[in-house]
Amino acid sequence: MIKLGVIFGGESVEHEVSIISAVQAMNKLDTEKYEIIPIYITKDREWYTGDALKDIETYQDIDLLKRYSTNVVLYYRKGRFVLQSKGLFKRIVKDVDIILPVVHGTNVEDGVLQGYLRSIGIPFVGSDVASSAVSQDKVFQKHIFASSDLPITKYVWFYDSEYNDDSEEIIKKVEKLKYPVIVKPANLGSSVGISKAKNQEELVKAIEDAINYDNKIVVEEVVSNLIEVNISVLGNYENMNLSEIEQVMTDNDLLTYEDKYIGGKKKFGSSKGMASASRKIPADIDDKLKEEVRSIATRAFRELNSSGVVRIDFLIDAKKGKVYINEINSCPGSLSFYLWEPIGKKYSELLDDMINIAIKDYKKRTSKTHSFKTNILQGFTGTKGLKGMKNTKLK
Numbered sequence: 001m002i003k004l005g006v007i008f009g010g011e012s013v014e015h016e017v018s019i020i021s022a023v024q025a026m027n028k029l030d031t032e033k034y035e036i037i038p039i040y041i042t043k044d045r046e047w048y049t050g051d052a053l054k055d056i057e058t059y060q061d062i063d064l065l066k067r068y069s070t071n072v073v074l075y076y077r078k079g080r081f082v083l084q085s086k087g088l089f090k091r092i093v094k095d096v097d098i099i100l101p102v103v104h105g106t107n108v109e110d111g112v113l114q115g116y117l118r119s120i121g122i123p124f125v126g127s128d129v130a131s132s133a134v135s136q137d138k139v140f141q142k143h144i145f146a147s148s149d150l151p152i153t154k155y156v157w158f159y160d161s162e163y164n165d166d167s168e169e170i171i172k173k174v175e176k177l178k179y180p181v182i183v184k185p186a187n188l189g190s191s192v193g194i195s196k197a198k199n200q201e202e203l204v205k206a207i208e209d210a211i212n213y214d215n216k217i218v219v220e221e222v223v224s225n226l227i228e229v230n231i232s233v234l235g236n237y238e239n240m241n242l243s244e245i246e247q248v249m250t251d252n253d254l255l256t257y258e259d260k261y262i263g264g265k266k267k268f269g270s271s272k273g274m275a276s277a278s279r280k281i282p283a284d285i286d287d288k289l290k291e292e293v294r295s296i297a298t299r300a301f302r303e304l305n306s307s308g309v310v311r312i313d314f315l316i317d318a319k320k321g322k323v324y325i326n327e328i329n330s331c332p333g334s335l336s337f338y339l340w341e342p343i344g345k346k347y348s349e350l351l352d353d354m355i356n357i358a359i360k361d362y363k364k365r366t367s368k369t370h371s372f373k374t375n376i377l378q379g380f381t382g383t384k385g386l387k388g389m390k391n392t393k394l395k
Contacts, residue, residue: 004034004355005074005083005096007113009041012105013192013213016059021334022102023056028337028347034355037094039074039083040065041108047072049083049093074120081122098358099124100351101331106187109331110136123362125354126308127330134304135330138186138218141304148303150296151324153315157186157218160211167204174203180222183207185214196222225319228326229283231297232336234350236307236357240298243339245290247283281342289316292323300325307361308354311336 006029008022009015019040026036038053042062050069052058058065070093072083083094099122103109111133117124127135134140139157146152156174163170174181183206185193193213195206203219210217232243283290297312311332315324335354337347345353 001032002034002355003037003095003097004029005037005039005094005099006102007039007041007099007108008102009043010103010105010108010113011041011043011045012103012107012109013188014105014109015043017333018102018104018108019056019059021104023054024334024337025100025102025347025351026054029351030348033352037083037096039072039099040069042066047074047083074122076120076122081120096122098122098355098362100355101126102335103331104333105192106136110187123358125358127304127306127310128361131305131307132330135306135310135328136187137216138184138327139216141327142218144303145300145325148299150300150303151322153220153223153324153326155218155220157216160215160217163207163211163217170207171200171203174219175200177219177221179203182220182222183210184218184220185210186216186218187214223315223317223324225317227283227285227316227318229285229293229314229316230311230336230339231293231314232309232311232332232339233297233301233306234309234340234353234357235301236361237302237305240301242294242297243336243345244281244342245283245285245293246339247280247285249278249280279338281339285316289321289323296323296325300328304328306330308357309335309350311339 006022006026008018010018012018022038026038029036036054038049038051040048040053042048048066048069049072052065052068058068071086072093073086074081074083074096077084077092081096082092083096085091085093099117101108101113101117101124103113107113109132111129114124114127114129114132118129126132134144142152142155142157154177156177158170158173180196180198181203183195183197183203193210195202195209197203197206207217207219228248229245230248231245234241234243285293293314296314300312301310306328309332311329313326313329315326316322317324335350337350340350341347
């Protein structure tokens with residue numbers, strides 16, 4: 001049986017969204033194939049494990065959660081990947097074979113967590129460090145999409161310091177775009193900090209709101225006659241499969257955090273995550289547009305060297321029949337299982353596929369040469385390098 005560590009939570013504004021996605025996934029994993037080991041990262045960056053973490057109700061009382069879970073660290077020890085308890089009397093709580101990160105947002109989805117997992121050598125599901133970092137940063141994405149001749153909307157980006165130093169200049173730069181515009185923090189997801197601005201007054205308010213969340217801001221022209229569609233891609237750079245295409249429905253000017261995750265329900269835990277958002281599957285667009293979406297999705301997936309399952313969001317000008325790629329999500333809400341079910345792939349099967357891809361990627365990666373047997377430090381005394389430090393004092 002594979003010992004599968006499911007990591008979620010973290011210091012992110014999408015913390016609760018990650019919990020919802022992870023609990024959904026843990027409830028759908030095949031317990032005959034996997035020993036499911038929840039690994040919850042609190043908002044203050046402490047790691048916990050325990051069976052109670054599989055229940056969504058547990059998260060309504062964090063103090064109680066900590067009492068019935070074990071505070072741990074994950075590291076490599078004598079050929080094993082282990083979760084070890086913290087404190088005076090340390091013990092190995094669990095061994096882990098592979099990690100399934102079900103994380104959203106800054107500090108977890110953006111390559112930070114993936115970098116730690118790579119540094120200790122444990123196999124993990126999903127995109128690697130660079131791909132995760134780019135997938136989290138909307139500006140990096142746009143640069144890569146543009147260089148790959150993928151269709152994107154007109155945009156402007158800037159740092160918070162540039163705006164604080166000369167807001168008039170930044171506004172002038174932004175207003176070369178046509179109103180209305182969408183203002184976004186570059187490194188957040190789940191529609192957090194995103195606003196639509198129809199004039200300069202709204203633009204200033206939107207920018208100041210976005211700056212509360214990020215130091216890099218992107219402003220985009222709004223697509224006229226807008227239809228929003230999403231598609232999920234499963235695989236790696238060698239093999240890709242495509243889900244059904246969904247059409248996102250909302251009564252608001254743009255899809256909000258509430259549209260995606262709350263769905264009109266106020267009690268935490270009642271939401272089904274992205275699965276509860278209003279949508280039409282399959283999307284109500286013609287075959288030509290569907291084929292264009294599929295083509296662009298596979299090209300974007302390959303350009304970013306994505307792996308596992310991603311969701312790619314598109315904007316369509318219905319009148320012009322023009323498709324624009326909006327962004328790619330390396331760890332989408334609910335892992336986009338609802339886009340695969342209409343074509344006959346159950347959530348449990350999707351998770352199996354993701355894990356199998358990760359194992360193959362890990363075997364391929366470890367087969368490559370990463371170090372040389374020759375040790376250039378052998379016989380090195382260091383005396384030459386130390387001569388210049390003879391009279392140097394640390395300050």
